[in-house]
Amino acid sequence: MKQWITRQDGLEKLELVDTPEPSDLDDGDVLVKINCVSLNYRDTEVCSGTFGFHPSADRKDEPIVPCSDICGTVIKVSRNSAYQKGDRVMAIFKQSHLTGQMKEQDFESLLGAPLPGCLTQYRVFPSAGLVKVPQYLTDEEASTLPVAAVTAWMALNTFQPLGSPLKGRGKVVLIQGTGGVSVSALQMAHALQLTTIVTSSSDEKLKRAQQLGATYAINYKKNPDWHEAVLEMTDGKGADVVLECGGADTLAKSFKCVAFGGQISCVGYVSGKDASSQMNTNVLALSRNVTLKGIVCGPKDRFEEMLQLYQETEVHPVIDRTFEFLEAKTALRYLAEGGHMGKVVVKVA
Ligand SMILES: NC(=O)c1ccc[n+]([C@@H]2O[C@H](COP(=O)([O-])OP(=O)(O)OC[C@H]3O[C@@H](n4cnc5c(N)ncnc54)[C@H](OP(=O)(O)O)[C@@H]3O)[C@@H](O)[C@H]2O)c1
Incomplete structure (x- = not known):
């Protein structure tokens, strides 16, 4: 079989190699034929060697298969597997994080560094590391959910009890940008009838965001004082939840x-x-009694909770562009350039 590997030394050095198809399954494992992989900003950082906010990602001695987000089909099962041949599955990003708050050791189980990733034709997973795909989603659509959508879900609901997501027009969510996480947040916030304010560098993308249900739109390039616009739009109250994607320029x-x-x-x-x-x-946190929460995707049970909303409302994730498996390098470059809106997908099978 074929797979892409990186030595975390530059996107251009990503390499397509031949390797034996995995055959050994431990108890509970399944062999998955990968149908689609969706790309995340992090994947470009891993390939470039610039992802490094935790020591677990700093081991660069061995080449590694990048990327985490898949939709695949189970083609072989072991004893005690939770799946059957033919089931369509997605992989959870932190393979060990099944419920509750993340623990530091969960960083050791991230797919696509430090664990071998998914830009490959076949991969073995433990049953616990997978969730079932809702029937209405295509393979491409399903592949976009494990990191971007679950992160968006947790950004909105991390302090909500399981089964009781944030709801209703009275709550205002500020969503920065129109990348994969932000568009997922917009779609789910719209489905939950939250009031949404989306910022973008592009009027074109803002128009699209409004078609997807954004209540308000602000061009942050044309209006560098976008925070004041947010206050005006909310009668001085501000946003109950801010999806902070920007970092240095936005916090x-x-x-x-x-x-x-x-x-x-x-x-x-x-x-x-x-x-x-x-x-x-x-001082900033104190003066407005703010909670600043780091979000690192979410656990398996919150992923399944999110899928219930997708199932009930039949949300279709926004896919900007799909590339062939042999074009994976071009796809990662395309994502890194930032012209996309929503998700970029690589079709493997
Ligand atoms: N914590 C987690 O678990 C987790 C999970 C996934 C992603 N992330 C992180 O979240 C960020 C977004 O990820 P992604 O996969 O959605 O990335 P992406 O698809 O590459 O999208 C990035 C978007 O950010 C927007 N942007 C750039 N500069 C901005 C600024 N100054 N202010 C506001 N928006 C700005 C742009 O939107 P416009 O083109 O509309 O301007 C761009 O499309 C990345 O830093 C990524 O590493 C974290």
């Missing part, structure tokens, strides 16, 4: 437009990692 402004007692869900850092020069976090 200080997020503090200025989060509601009193609100939550900033720190998800990413697409504009840079160091926001410290612009802000005094302790």
